[in-house]
Amino acid sequence: MAFPTLPVNLTLLALLLSVALAADNASMDAGIILLNCGGSSQDLEVDSGGRTWDGDNGSNSKFTPSVEGVAASASYQDPSLPSMVPYMTARIFTSNYTYSFPVRPGRMFLRLYFYPVAYGKYVVPDALFGVTAENLVLLNGFNALQTAQAVNYACLVREFSLNVSSHSLDLTFSPSAFQNGSYAFINGIEIVPTPDIFTTPDATFVHGDYRAPFTFSADIGFQTMYRLNVGGQAISPKDHTGYYRSWDDDSQYIYGAGYGVTYSEDPNVTIMYTPAVPKYTAPLDVYDTARSMGPDPQLNLNYNLTWILPVDAGFVYLLRFHFCEIQSTFTLENQRTFYIYINNQTACDAMDVIFWSGGIGRPIYKDYVIVASGSGQVDMWIALHPYISSRSQYYDAIPNGLEVFKLQGHGSNNLAELTPPIPQKPYVDPNRLSSGVRKSRGVILAAIGGGFALVLIVLFSMCVICRRRKVVKSSCKTSYAHRNRPTCVLVHHFSFEEIQLATKEFDEAHIIGRGGFRNVYSGEINGGRKVAIKRLNQESQQGFHEFQTELEMLCHFRHGHLVSLIGYCRDKNEMILVYDYMPHGTLREHLYGTSNPPLSWK
Ligand SMILES: *[C@@H]1O[C@H](CO)[C@@H](O)[C@H](O)[C@H]1NC(C)=O
Ligand SMILES: *[C@@H]1O[C@H](CO)[C@@H](O)[C@H](O)[C@H]1NC(C)=O
Ligand SMILES: *[C@@H]1O[C@H](CO)[C@@H](O)[C@H](O)[C@H]1NC(C)=O
Ligand SMILES: *[C@@H]1O[C@H](CO)[C@@H](O)[C@H](O)[C@H]1NC(C)=O
Ligand SMILES: *[C@@H]1O[C@H](CO)[C@@H](O)[C@H](O)[C@H]1NC(C)=O
Ligand SMILES: *[C@@H]1O[C@H](CO)[C@@H](O)[C@H](O)[C@H]1NC(C)=O
Ligand SMILES: *[C@@H]1O[C@H](CO)[C@@H](O)[C@H](O)[C@H]1NC(C)=O
Ligand SMILES: *[C@@H]1O[C@H](CO)[C@@H](O)[C@H](O)[C@H]1NC(C)=O
Numbered sequence: 001m002a003f004p005t006l007p008v009n010l011t012l013l014a015l016l017l018s019v020a021l022a023a024d025n026a027s028m029d030a031g032i033i034l035l036n037c038g039g040s041s042q043d044l045e046v047d048s049g050g051r052t053w054d055g056d057n058g059s060n061s062k063f064t065p066s067v068e069g070v071a072a073s074a075s076y077q078d079p080s081l082p083s084m085v086p087y088m089t090a091r092i093f094t095s096n097y098t099y100s101f102p103v104r105p106g107r108m109f110l111r112l113y114f115y116p117v118a119y120g121k122y123v124v125p126d127a128l129f130g131v132t133a134e135n136l137v138l139l140n141g142f143n144a145l146q147t148a149q150a151v152n153y154a155c156l157v158r159e160f161s162l163n164v165s166s167h168s169l170d171l172t173f174s175p176s177a178f179q180n181g182s183y184a185f186i187n188g189i190e191i192v193p194t195p196d197i198f199t200t201p202d203a204t205f206v207h208g209d210y211r212a213p214f215t216f217s218a219d220i221g222f223q224t225m226y227r228l229n230v231g232g233q234a235i236s237p238k239d240h241t242g243y244y245r246s247w248d249d250d251s252q253y254i255y256g257a258g259y260g261v262t263y264s265e266d267p268n269v270t271i272m273y274t275p276a277v278p279k280y281t282a283p284l285d286v287y288d289t290a291r292s293m294g295p296d297p298q299l300n301l302n303y304n305l306t307w308i309l310p311v312d313a314g315f316v317y318l319l320r321f322h323f324c325e326i327q328s329t330f331t332l333e334n335q336r337t338f339y340i341y342i343n344n345q346t347a348c349d350a351m352d353v354i355f356w357s358g359g360i361g362r363p364i365y366k367d368y369v370i371v372a373s374g375s376g377q378v379d380m381w382i383a384l385h386p387y388i389s390s391r392s393q394y395y396d397a398i399p400n401g402l403e404v405f406k407l408q409g410h411g412s413n414n415l416a417e418l419t420p421p422i423p424q425k426p427y428v429d430p431n432r433l434s435s436g437v438r439k440s441r442g443v444i445l446a447a448i449g450g451g452f453a454l455v456l457i458v459l460f461s462m463c464v465i466c467r468r469r470k471v472v473k474s475s476c477k478t479s480y481a482h483r484n485r486p487t488c489v490l491v492h493h494f495s496f497e498e499i500q501l502a503t504k505e506f507d508e509a510h511i512i513g514r515g516g517f518r519n520v521y522s523g524e525i526n527g528g529r530k531v532a533i534k535r536l537n538q539e540s541q542q543g544f545h546e547f548q549t550e551l552e553m554l555c556h557f558r559h560g561h562l563v564s565l566i567g568y569c570r571d572k573n574e575m576i577l578v579y580d581y582m583p584h585g586t587l588r589e590h591l592y593g594t595s596n597p598p599l600s601w602k
């Protein structure tokens with residue numbers, strides 16, 4: 001970097017230094033850690049955003065007391081790198097290494113910076129590794145180059161949100177055991193404490209026709225997949241109130257030619273944050289720009305404003321839509337009402353921003369949770385379309401921002417891509433009787449065969465569906481009376497041996513229910529507790545799907561009339577769910593001519 005004259009250079013340097021020092025004081029107060037891996041621990045380096053980074057190469061390094069790994073410099077500086085720091089140096093590990101960062105317990109962003117080029121003798125193809133934080137697997141078999149090339153960037157940032165329970169965050173880098181000579185590398189590590197921006201009292205789980213309130217426990221980890229400033233420009237990580245989050249321009253994800261029309265804030269409209277949507281939710285730049293379908297109602301009725309976002313299959317995702325009416329023409333309810341579709345399922349059929357936010361210039365967000373099924377990478381479809389049944393004044397839709405987070409599953413310690421079993425051929429369920437029902441009612445009907453459970457689950461789900469129907473405008477305008485529902489109790493992980501023992505090696509005599517892609521066994525665990533054990537067929541995609549969704553769902557719904565999930569087993573690629581045993585047989589057995597006593601009408 002050459003400046004024309006010396007004085008200019010010095011002034012700039014002084015300026016940068018003072019900015020750096022001020023920033024550093026603020027950062028330290030806020031518990032922010034910025035580690036320039038492989039950089040000199042003697043100097044503070046300033047990135048293009050004016051933030052100072054500590055190096056970890058040298059004797060007084062704060063976070064690598066026993067210096068392991070090798071500090072190395074990048075062999076090449078890509079012109080598109082946003083900043084020299086932290087990308088131009090790296091720390092290389094040829095064996096496992098754990099950084100221990102001093103933190104305040106609570107939720108924080110962890111950002112990992114990767115610039116995949118050769119570092120001295122360390123060539124790019126050998127960089128293959130995993131990263132874990134505490135016990136949570138963040139990356140597994142990670143190949144930074146492949147990942148960066150896939151998105152056409154020179155460097156990568158991976159952002160996670162973790163709730164750390166102790167005063168230290170241990171971050172382990174482990175070279176892949178499956179490739180000789182593999183190494184792990186990291187260019188920068190950033191830790192930024194945050195409030196609990198994820199406690200969402202009104203998240204809605206969407207699965208087919210089924211919608212229900214959703215909660216997750218406060219300590220799970222998230223990975224940020226997308227953060228889009230819809231209708232606006234990319235926002236670089238600039239200020240601390242925004243926790244140095246960066247926002248992307250959404251237009252690159254729009255499907256087809258239906259880009260709609262973008263808006264920026266009307267000068268007569270002021271954006272006002274509210275207690276429900278505090279300033280840290282998203283910056284002004286997100287709320288004061290938007291994309292709408294456009295001014296032509298006829299055109300709008302004929303298309304969906306659609307984004308396609310590739311995600312990893314086999315995970316649960318939280319989608320946070322940010323809304324704010326910013327045009328002075330939109331001040332009343334039912335002026336602009338629209339559908340929100342996620343993966344072709346109706347997440348919301350009558351979103352009305354003014355109704356929800358209380359007025360023009362008031363931001364609001366809505367959270368939806370879905371399971372991405374399939375295997376490998378799959379496309380997540382997000383679409384908006386006018387809702388006309390309410391005879392709204394305009395046939396239009398408007399979002400301002402969208403965030404997509406991958407959630408750590410309950411009882412799972414993984415956020416890295418899964419490799420679910422891939423079916424050889426489409427599986428035909430020989431148990432025709434129930435397949436039609438299962439198809440339409442999804443997860444909830446996934447029968448467990450062993451007792452009243454099936455029937456009660458059916459009743460419960462119909463009840464939910466009825467209630468949804470009754471409230472005409474459904475999930476969007478209903479505030480669920482479930483605020484005090486319990487958070488998910490962690491279910492137990494059983495070993496395959498325990499399951500074998502409980503079912504006497506899956507003894508036929510223990511079978512209490514059969515299905516196309518599953519059998520249900522009775523069994524005993526913990527020296528006598530009777531349980532129903534459902535073993536899903538590993539080859540069946542349907543089985544995989546059922547396993548995932550049921551594990552997620554039953555974890556969140558505990559009800560006297562619902563069978564409870566005790567645990568699961570995922571050893572040896574098995575997919576086994578363990579439930580409370582319901583004695584007295586199935587409802588069916590009581591209804592259709594058996595020796596079982598008839599049931600009273602009540
Ligand atoms: C940083 O903090 C120290 C002590 O708290 C103070 O003396 C110094 O002036 C601060 N530096 C800046 C640039 O604010
Ligand atoms: C790391 O420190 C050593 C010893 O001080 C030095 O020789 C080496 O060049 C440094 N590496 C980098 C990448 O700065
Ligand atoms: C390195 O870490 C990985 C993942 O945490 C673990 O599977 C492996 O056993 C560790 N290797 C050594 C030598 O500790
Ligand atoms: C690694 O190298 C050893 C000895 O050179 C060889 O026996 C082993 O098969 C190699 N492993 C892999 C995964 O390539
Ligand atoms: C972190 O998790 C604990 C439970 O493990 C919970 O009590 C706490 O509220 C969580 N904190 C945040 C900020 O989510
Ligand atoms: C803002 O309000 C003023 C006065 O009411 C009006 O003249 C002006 O046209 C408005 N500006 C826009 C962009 O609507
Ligand atoms: C949604 O529907 C479109 C058009 O019918 C289809 O191409 C796409 O695969 C569907 N997406 C999902 C996630 O099902
Ligand atoms: C919009 O998407 C929904 C859900 O995938 C679909 O049912 C509908 O046909 C689409 N409408 C148009 C006009 O493409």
